[in-house]
Amino acid sequence: MRLSPDALIYLQWGFVKLNATIVFTWALMLVLTVGSKLITRKLSTGLERSRWQNFLELIVTTIQKQIEEMGLSHPERYLGFLGTLFLFVATASVFTIIPGYEPPTSSLSTTTALALCVFVAAPLFGIKEQGVGGYLRTYIEPTFVMLPFNIIGELSRTLALAVRLFGNMMSGAMIVSILLTIMPFVLPAVMTVLGLLTGMVQAYIFSILAAVYIAAATRARKPRPKPEQKADATAAPAT
């Protein structure tokens, strides 16, 4: 029984393997880019709009509003990264309808790559907002003793992102393949529908968590008030 599409190898030259994960990822990239290019060829700003343009506008404005609600004040800067994460994981899960398709996110390699993108992106956005010194100072935020815990926290939440997505996708595929031996057609069909639901929820969770990490890295830190100012504030109302 295969644990991930990594084991299904189509071609091999030396140590370079062309496995099912890579082929399905390329197919997803092709569908997403060619589809978007076809829809955005003739954009109209008037009242007459094509159905597909409405659909894309719905997706883009919804993602933008969600990013803004997470606390990021200029959502258009992060829309490219976070929107792509959501769309890639969502379409990877939705295409399980097609027979013979295995989601590339059910392989630990793909999910680790996506989690590493978030791991690199959060400090990048933080440095762009606050500068290198300002961002590095957030690691010693409450006290200096918290430095190792903050670093370990960064690494563990990246690992959690990868394993959460991998576990959810892999368990869906594996349960369907195990149930095929018990009751063909009815039970696997129901479990595949449940897999679609969890796939969409996991896509949403992945991008929302990425937005939360970026928001935590780019938050403007308020300087703590000095003690003399506090004493003035308490002495002044007496007069």
Place this chain on the structure above:
Amino acid sequence: MDTMTVIAVASICIAGITTGFGTMGPALAEGRAVATALTSLAQQPDASSTITRTLFVGLAMIESTAIYCFVVSMILIFANPFWNYAIAQTAGK
């Protein structure tokens, strides 16, 4: 009992116990989370979108611990390195 039997028995028993015990904690925690979310929804229905979104994010974080247990069970059953090593040893002999 020789090495192969010991490895097989240990893997099978622990795989079952891991998923059995590992999913109890997250299930209880998710039940409490949903109950509290429903109470606060009943008290403030106009904050429902924020409450629902926070509920789903919290449920995903709680669910991940159950997923970790499931992944360990799957590794023990399907991609067990000790079993593969023992098989390679007996095949080499």
